[in-house]
Amino acid sequence: MMDRMFNKLRNLDAYPKVNEDFYSRSLSGGVITLVSSFFIALLVVSEFRLYLHTVTDTQLVVDTSRGGKLRINFDVTFPSVPCTLLSLDAMDISGEQHLDIRHDIMKKRINSDGNVIEVRQDGIGAPKIEKPLQKHGGRLEHNETYCGSCFGAETSDDHCCNSCEEVREAYRKRGWGMTDPDLIDQCKREGFVQKVKEEEGEGCNIHGSLEVNKVAGNFHFAPGKSIHHSSMNLLDLLALQTESYNISHKINKLSFGDAIPGIVNPLDAVQWEQTSPNGVYQYFIKVVPTIYTDIRGHTIQSNQFSVTEHFKNSEMDHYRSPPGVFFFYDLSPIKVTYTEEHASFLHFLTHICAIVGGVFTVAGIVDSFVYHGKKALKKKVELGKLR
Template sequence: MQILRQLDVHPKVREEADILVRTFSGAIVTVISTIIMGILLMSEINYYLTPSMSEELFVDTSRGSKLRINLDIIVPVISCDLLSIDAMDTTGEQHLHIEHNIFKRRLDLNGKPIEDPQRTNITDSKAVNKTAEKALEIGSTESCGDCYGAATETLRCCNTCEEVREAYKLKKWAPPDPANIKQCKDDKSMEKIKHAFTQGCQIYGYMEVNRVGGSFHIAPGDSFSVNHVHVHDVQPYTSTHFNMTHKIRHLSFGLNIPGKTNPMDDTTVIATEGAMMFYHYIKIVPTTYVRTDGSTLFTNQFSVTRHAKQVSLFTGESGMPGIFFSYELSPLMVKYTEKAKSFGHFATNTCAIIGGVFTVAGLIDSLLYHSVRAIQKKIELGKYY
């Protein structure tokens, strides 16, 4: 029995011997060690509750899904009436004036909203035909306005400035100069011209396109196709009138996932000259995120490079002023998988924290206690003055 007692690493103090001593320094060490222990325990609990993340890289074999593009862009010095957003992909499918989930909000020059956001309009062949049919019905009951040589069987009369423009689009002709069109002088288009550069515009929302490489852009002027060529009608302005300074508040592809960053968020691009073309070349990496509950999210990450140039006939730089985004899809996919941490590992670390802090605190308390006792004895012997 005596040999077993020698193995006890926790010797007990007999209270009846009156040697149990409580000190002020011991109380301070106890309070500090308790605080440290609590902080370390909270950190360990937070670490345990945060799932670990594993990454895998493999070839993307998914097919048939759509690519969701989320955007929120502000053009501070061009009115919403002059801006249009268009998208197209490498399959040849072209979307003019995407409106289904895209909104425009008028802003003053200080960036404050002027009115509630409005959905943009789609202009396609069906819409043009509907406009022509409506104009034909009106023309049969009202005076028939001149179409300036662009009259057709479906659009014989042009009583408004917009109908003259539609007639030219049907003919695949270049847009007319509003200053030479009688209908445009008393039309709302003159009001649009008046506010063209005294307002800003916020374009935001999302669109879903085919999951292939493609592009979309925000540019001044009404967009349409002439002989399969995409053009913008900016009359009566010239390209140098347009200041394409813009702020990209948000741009992403797909859903947001933990740890995902969007490199273009809160990016401001300043146009130092008029008629600037801003290119944003985007490389999209498909991403799969698997949660601990087994649910799977499909999204995308991306990187971007930028380029800008000024459109000028004198320098030979062709194009049109605007903000252009060109994106390509990587053939590789990244997979993130959440994994819950081991409870055994958590329990082991918790015991290590409690035992370690308790032991170190005991050593410090013992060192302080014996140091103070030694100094007190020397003072009593008269060795300290």
């Protein structure tokens, strides 16, 4: 019974064996074997390296997320705008506005050679004197409460402006522009004018981050402090400033969210030099939500973006747009997902088998041609057909 079963299994052998007495080994066969073995080793090593490396699967899906916040990271250098005069504003289509932003913002004063003079939290003015002027004249004594004048911008009888910035804020809410800080006691007392004059000829590096609504909007850097008037954003261009502003700038870094491995943002290290007088430089940015998942399963929810640029010369602008660098951003409805993954081990084994089997098959065909060719040649020589 067992012998019959073994005979049936023997008949299923797809690899019939040839007696060694019938083997014929040749020099050409040995050379072909060495060459084919080298190719097999080379291809196996290459395939193994590919197996160890991760592959990234990319997919496009519709972004159905709603609400949320968008973090904007920036690092911009203005070689010809002093830090005291440089302001940052942001607004979006939902109507939310952030004027003269200061939180999470750092400024570096730089000289004409690009060297850092001072690093400070955003803010202007010098420390106040111990006894400032009161609203109705006279000097403040230790037992009195100081209430500075808002110079016509008060909203009530008990409205006080105790600093230059509070006066500017009161003017901004009224929609007025502060034309001469020398006439404002608080500004004069805090040394605002003197500070601007001290920084004449300097530049400024401003870096930090903004957190805005996840809707279309813009943020901009401008020489001067913003005011709001009749739903239009203008600039309070101080009388002590010159009429022309050089908004040449270098964007050291600009990103929307966390960094994504392998992705280089298109505006990093971009530099622009102004060649004409006053103007507005505009960047129109399309933000693409992106989810990146690495091989360990760690997920980064961030954004990529594309950009187009435009410079508008104020001399040619009928409405005399205020000078500055504007970034207009909009969000794409399409989300990109990147997923790192390894090729499966079975896929790797399949490729190895294909390499070994394919190379040996091709080598066998070549060896067969060489062997039979030599044999036919030898036979013709023996018959005297070739000399």
